[in-house]
Amino acid sequence: MLKINNLHASIEDKQILNGINLKVKPGEVHAIMGPNGSGKSTLASVLAGREDYEVTEGQADFQGEDLLEMSPEDRARAGVFLAFQYPVEIPGVSTINFMKTALNQVREFRGQETLDAVSFLTFMKEKMKLVEIDQSLLSRSLNEGFSGGEKKRNEIFQMAMLEPKLSILDETDSGLDIDALKIVANGVNKLKKKDNATIVVTHYQRLLDYIVPDYVHVLYNGRIVKSGTKELAQELEAKGYDWIKEEADATTA
Amino acid sequence: MSKDDQILEEFTSKEYEHGWTVDIDSDQAPKGLNEDIIRFISAKKEEPQWLLDWRLDAFRVWSKMQEPHWANVTFPSINYQDIIYYSAPKQKVQSKSLDEVDPELLETFKKLGISLEEQKRLTGVAVDAVIDSVSVATTFKDKLGELGIIFCSFSEAVKEHPELVKKYLGSVVPVSDNYYAALNSAVFSDGSFCYIPKGVRCPMELSTYFRINAANTGQFERTLIVAEDNSYVSYLEGCTAPMRDENQLHAAVVEIYVKADAEVKYSTVQNWYPGDKNGKGGIYNLVTKRGICAGNNAKLSWTQVETGSAVTWKYPSCILKGDNSSGEFYSVAVTNNYQQADTGTKMIHIGRNTKSRIVSKGVSAGYSQNSYRGQVYVMKRATGARNFSQCDSLLMGNKCGAHTFPYIDIENKSSMVEHEATTSKIGEDQIFYCTQRGIDEESAVALIVNGYCKEVLNQLPMEFAVEAQKLLALTLEGSVG
Numbered sequence: 016m017l018k019i020n021n022l023h024a025s026i027e028d029k030q031i032l033n034g035i036n037l038k039v040k041p042g043e044v045h046a047i048m049g050p051n052g053s054g055k056s057t058l059a060s061v062l063a064g065r066e067d068y069e070v071t072e073g074q075a076d077f078q079g080e081d082l083l084e085m086s087p088e089d090r091a092r093a094g095v096f097l098a099f100q101y102p103v104e105i106p107g108v109s110t111i112n113f114m115k116t117a118l119n120q121v122r123e124f125r126g127q128e129t130l131d132a133v134s135f136l137t138f139m140k141e142k143m144k145l146v147e148i149d150q151s152l153l154s155r156s157l158n159e160g161f162s163g164g165e166k167k168r169n170e171i172f173q174m175a176m177l178e179p180k181l182s183i184l185d186e187t188d189s190g191l192d193i194d195a196l197k198i199v200a201n202g203v204n205k206l207k208k209k210d211n212a213t214i215v216v217t218h219y220q221r222l223l224d225y226i227v228p229d230y231v232h233v234l235y236n237g238r239i240v241k242s243g244t245k246e247l248a249q250e251l252e253a254k255g256y257d258w259i260k261e262e263a264d265a266t267t268a
Numbered sequence: 269m270s271k272d273d274q275i276l277e278e279f280t281s282k283e284y285e286h287g288w289t290v291d292i293d294s295d296q297a298p299k300g301l302n303e304d305i306i307r308f309i310s311a312k313k314e315e316p317q318w319l320l321d322w323r324l325d326a327f328r329v330w331s332k333m334q335e336p337h338w339a340n341v342t343f344p345s346i347n348y349q350d351i352i353y354y355s356a357p358k359q360k361v362q363s364k365s366l367d368e369v370d371p372e373l374l375e376t377f378k379k380l381g382i383s384l385e386e387q388k389r390l391t392g393v394a395v396d397a398v399i400d401s402v403s404v405a406t407t408f409k410d411k412l413g414e415l416g417i418i419f420c421s422f423s424e425a426v427k428e429h430p431e432l433v434k435k436y437l438g439s440v441v442p443v444s445d446n447y448y449a450a451l452n453s454a455v456f457s458d459g460s461f462c463y464i465p466k467g468v469r470c471p472m473e474l475s476t477y478f479r480i481n482a483a484n485t486g487q488f489e490r491t492l493i494v495a496e497d498n499s500y501v502s503y504l505e506g507c508t509a510p511m512r513d514e515n516q517l518h519a520a521v522v523e524i525y526v527k528a529d530a531e532v533k534y535s536t537v538q539n540w541y542p543g544d545k546n547g548k549g550g551i552y553n554l555v556t557k558r559g560i561c562a563g564n565n566a567k568l569s570w571t572q573v574e575t576g577s578a579v580t581w582k583y584p585s586c587i588l589k590g591d592n593s594s595g596e597f598y599s600v601a602v603t604n605n606y607q608q609a610d611t612g613t614k615m616i617h618i619g620r621n622t623k624s625r626i627v628s629k630g631v632s633a634g635y636s637q638n639s640y641r642g643q644v645y646v647m648k649r650a651t652g653a654r655n656f657s658q659c660d661s662l663l664m665g666n667k668c669g670a671h672t673f674p675y676i677d678i679e680n681k682s683s684m685v686e687h688e689a690t691t692s693k694i695g696e697d698q699i700f701y702c703t704q705r706g707i708d709e710e711s712a713v714a715l716i717v718n719g720y721c722k723e724v725l726n727q728l729p730m731e732f733a734v735e736a737q738k739l740l741a742l743t744l745e746g747s748v749g
């Protein structure tokens with residue numbers, strides 16, 4: 016589904032990604048961990064098509080297409096979803112309004128019929144249940160005055176609405192209380208299908224108890240320096256990153 | 269169903285939709301302006317002597333005045349002798365029902381999406397349609413008539429209700445008020461008249477659609493609204509204009525007289541032709557709108573969505589004379605390409621405990637210039653007066669300009685005046701958030717801008733809100749990327 020090959024990216028002449036290699040197959044869950052500033056969000060942004068970042072080298076192939084050539088909206092329509100680490104506020108635009116615009120553009124692209132207000136509402140109610148989100152929140156201005164946890168839950172609601180093929184969750188667990196974490200993880204699990212994949216960016220093993228990864232990767236200095244299975248996450252939780260950093264620095268030195 | 273959903277349903281338009289010309293043979297005056305032309309207009313309209321005298325007097329006042337140049341707009345000087353001051357669509361008989369109306373006119377309305385039949389049947393809005401200065405159809409008259417409400421063309425009011433017209437014409441905007449108001453007073457062609465009797469709540473939104481049609485025809489509408497004690501009316505004005513190259517002058521006057529305990533809401537969606545991408549053509553919209561809260565507890569609210577015109581010069585104002593009276597001004601002004609808008613309001617606090625509220629949202633894109641100009645004047649008598657002003661500007665790109673000129677004059681120490689102003693840019697991160705969800709950039713901008721203007725759009729009646737949202741999207745097309 017997703018093949019990233021030797022991906023390099025920079026922002027304002029600062030090199031951040033230094034050769035990422037990653038393969039994600041349908042049905043898989045990949046966790047990406049790594050110290051602050053290692054480039055996790057950058058990788059997510061580059062995959063989603065944020066224009067501030069310049070790809071200086073490497074390729075990314077999504078379902079047989081050159082992902083890096085596509086506009087951000089076309090990536091989204093083709094099924095790439097990014098749950099933002101820091102979702103922005105859009106005053107005066109309700110989540111409902113926002114999602115209706117988005118969903119219909121996505122559906123049009125996918126050759127599906129656009130939804131009228133009634134069928135949209137029915138569809139929305141279904142997805143609301145999945146992530147146990149309240150309609151009153153969805154009627155408010157998007158992310159404006161939302162608590163940290165509400166923002167994250169709203170991201171997962173949007174993911175449920177857009178039915179992506181590849182979901183990238185950037186620290187969706189941070190700011191969530193235990194109950195919310197379970198609800199969000201539960202939502203993600205329910206949305207899991209044979210033909211879609213998830214990349215979970217997180218700092219905490221805790222989330223991975225609920226969303227069980229097939230692979231765990233450690234990002235450091237813009238490179239994946241270690242990959243393993245879910246046990247790796249437990250090891251990181253216990254030992255921290257120092258041993259990984261040392262290992263990595265030793266090989267690059 | 270929520271309002272959002274319905275609005276979204278309508279959210280589809282592209283390109284400037286109203287660009288065409290309908291061929292209706294004009295019955296027009298020769299170019300130029302002098303006393304004979306004014307006599308011609310007055311005679312054409314079979315006006316009484318007092319009105320002709322009033323016009324001539326206005327013309328003499330105007331002749332001595334200078335064109336004002338203080339606004340933050342520049343445009344080639346207008347040759348007032350090169351304008352046709354009267355033009356009427358040919359109509360053999362005054363039509364009683366839509367079947368009798370010129371089918372070509374009806375076609376025009378259909379293109380505008382405001383077919384009278386539909387309006388009548390579906391929305392229950394009484395429409396006084398003005399094409400090229402002369403009213404051609406008025407509906408719902410009977411129903412309104414039962415309540416004693418008068419809603420008709422200005423010319424008709426002159427014939428049927430001369431005592432009312434004579435009493436209130438020029439009472440809020442005197443002939444000598446300003447250059448364009450004086451010009452309008454001399455040559456106004458037609459417009460609307462609305463009278464709400466004491467204690468009557470007008471059960472429907474009253475609306476007027478204006479449209480410029482014949483080439484080179486200046487438009488000089490005159491609107492007069494009188495709300496007697498304890499009455500209520502919501503009045504809608506909307507307009508679209510066909511594309512053309514020559515600049516066209518539009519100098520309307522709207523006067524509103526609000527008596528004790530009465531309330532008038534006046535909403536406008538303005539979409540005159542703004543000129544092309546290079547700033548060629550477009551309408552000069554130089555309008556005087558003013559209302560007076562003459563009695564105690566009177567309320568007047570202006571809401572405007574300004575997306576069109578090459579040049580806009582417009583300051584809907586409230587004279588708060590009655591004690592406890594209140595005035596509101598909600599405005600969205602969007603400019604793109606080479607459009608120039610200088611708009612705002614005046615709140616003149618005369619009575620005690622008068623209140624005013626100003627919410628202005630300016631959105632500038634392209635090479636446009638967008639100015640808010642507002643005055644809050646608290647007079648000596650106005651003990652306990654309150655004003656709140658919020659002026660926000662949103663910039664798209666870095667070639668446009670946003671300016672704020674707030675004037676505050678306070679002569680009474682017990683008053684409280686607050687002014688807040690912000691300037692912001694549409695965030696790249698906001699646009700990216702939208703595109704990441706599959707929304708194209710243009711729609712993203714429209715969505716963000718509509719959200720930004722929400723507080724004002726919320727003031728509009730539903731069908732107008734929908735139209736306004738479309739217009740915002742339309743106006744900002746091509747302003748990103």
Ligand SMILES: Nc1ncnc2c1ncn2[C@@H]1O[C@H](COP(=O)(O)OP(=O)(O)OP(=O)(O)O)[C@@H](O)[C@H]1O
Pocket residue numbers: 026027029031049050051052053054055056057058100
């Ligand atoms: N616009 C920018 N200009 C300059 N540097 C930037 C910019 N955006 C990101 N960076 C830098 O790129 C590096 C990687 O940032 P990124 O957000 O990808 O880290 P992260 O792994 O997601 O960290 P965290 O765990 O804290 O979320 C950081 O050093 C950051 O300061």
Ligand SMILES: [Mg+2]
Pocket residue numbers: 055056057100185186
């Ligand atoms: Mg991050």
